[in-house]
Amino acid sequence: MSAKAKPALLWLQSITCNGNSHSFLNHPDLFSILSHFELVYHPILETGQTIEKMLAGTLPCDVLVLEGSFRQKGLRKNGVEVLEVALQYAHKAEHIITAGTCATFGGIFKQKAPDAISGFCFDEAEQTPRYRQYADKLISLPGCPIHPKWLGYVLMMIADGRQIPLDEMHRPQELYGITVHTGCSRNEYFEWKVDTKGFGLKEGCLFYEQGCQGPYTRGSCNRILWNDISSKTIAGTPCLGCTEPDFPRTTLFETKTRMGIPETMPLGVPRRAYLTATGIAKSFKIKRFEERIITYDR
């Protein structure tokens, strides 16, 4: 890559639903971000290159975006194993971005054949044999799908030549250093341990009954809003833990409890600390948190 040339960006799909591609198409600054790159191949956008050429493994590639989970053998396009193509480009690339939970950890499609299907460098939380070879250029962006702004952030950091602070699973700390709970519109109810009385209410916390995984799921969904306007928990849907290595868990709309207390604790919080805080909070009855916020008929 010459000093002036824009980095070549190649987007490769493996076992996927296309959700990450479509999510990114909703980035309001999509074309301004892409203007910093030479888009070599994309599964939806026209680039002047055909899929046959891309599958031949001969296109330039400085930034490789991977979408979908991988299997060693058995996913062939135009007679070529997709993993082989991914490896060719991964070798060339300076940065590898695993876009979405499938490409990062294996995700939903892994469940069809748990032993054969995984993410590119991780199999759930475990490193795959590929990890060692690509660790120095790997950026993990889990999420089902990816948040468009998260990918936009990573691409612009690369375009600007900045170092991205990553955690031990190669997730950008600026995006995954906090939990989905951070910034949730229901935080007051969590603080005072007031659960919601059911689905379809803006009042109450979804952590105790409705299965919300927000307090222990890494991600900035409630800091950088979805579609620039909302999030699952704002809309009353529990956080489903879609950025985590073990996504999807089971019975997603119910909280698993132990002795009446959620089984999984908020990230990093010892159970004893949680129980103490809960005991104190629950010993008070705060009238405001028992009432509706808006009463239209008054």
Place this chain on the structure above:
Amino acid sequence: MTVKKLIEKIEGEAELDFSLKNGSVEDVTINFGFYRGIEEIMISKAPRDALVITPRVCGICNHAHLMAAVQAIEHGYAGTGISVELTDKAKAIRDFTLACELIQNHVKWFYLTILPQLEHLTKEESKENHALKASYLSTTITKALAIFAGQWPHSSYAVPGGVTCDPTYVDVMQAQALVDETVRFFEQVMTGISFDAYEQIDSVAQMHEIKGDIGRLLYLLGHYDMAKRGQSHDRFMVLGETTGFVQGKSIATTIANVDVRYVEEQPQSGTTAKAVTYKKRQYEVGPLARAMVAKDPLIRSMHKRYKDSLLTRIFARMHEVAYLLRICQTLLKGLDLRQDSCTLEGHLLASDFEGIGMVEAARGSLIHKTVVKERCIENYEIIVPTQWNLSHGTQSEKGIAVEAMVGSQSMDEASFIFRAFDVCSVCTTQ
């Protein structure tokens, strides 16, 4: 002579095997590749996990899968005697968000697939950034969707008994503004005329009034003599019932009732996609089918002149954008936020049930069937619209898209006819 061609950018890929004779297309075999196995993944999961897992069938019509999944559970509940009565508010919000997804899909298809491909085919390349228009419109209308559903793609906000959101009028007003912005885009960029003037057009004779990008589409198809190409069996099916759509079947212009019990799936050789028939016959699903069954005057008028051709099929999808935008406005205006968002309890209400959900997705009728035993899914079946339109066909008749492609003068023309069905590879290979 048989020639293989890989078709890309159709939510994945498909391989078409063309049988050619003297340069024209005699037959086509449509093959879809990798099977992902969502139906199998569902087995032994909790019934409501379908609301999370099944949207991941498809990145572009995930919301329709959510709606089919929740309706399947509600239908199953009702079968055990549980009263499932949604409020008008919950119904309207569901219909609104689904309509937004359809609009997003249709406009993206138009700007990312149809217009660029037609320009390649006719060598009338423009310098326009079609993708920018697609992205702008999609970003705008899915933002309106996300106000209620939390996010797009992959929301799980529809739960048995209603929706999880509890919007305020502040939310409703923001959604209204985004719908109005989409209407403005339709007026200024897509049609070049006012929305009211567009809605007055009810016959082919008035269609010259349509300018803008849809006008350009009509010009290109007409000028290159493609208006009557791509005709198929002239049989249409609509199974879903959401605001604005009518259930039924239409054979040419004769409308009749339908019963989902006659819908059958069959495996096909050489592809992971199963074929679907109704009483052993092929039916087309999607916007053209919906307009024919609902007796839309303009589409009926086009059908009279061009039958179920490429032109009618493509235009019906764009016409549906206007139709849905008006429905979106009406639904938001009528929202009464005093009503409950969700009328059922939050926990699973029945341990054994069988249910079926049918909705109109962007590409046509989508069916989910769930069988639940002892609080676990025992069997899950998904029938997607593309299975109707792209099957190989039966002994006695070719599949809908195959029939439309036969007789094409080139593989490029046939591929364009294929894309006019708005093919979704990932849905087909669930």
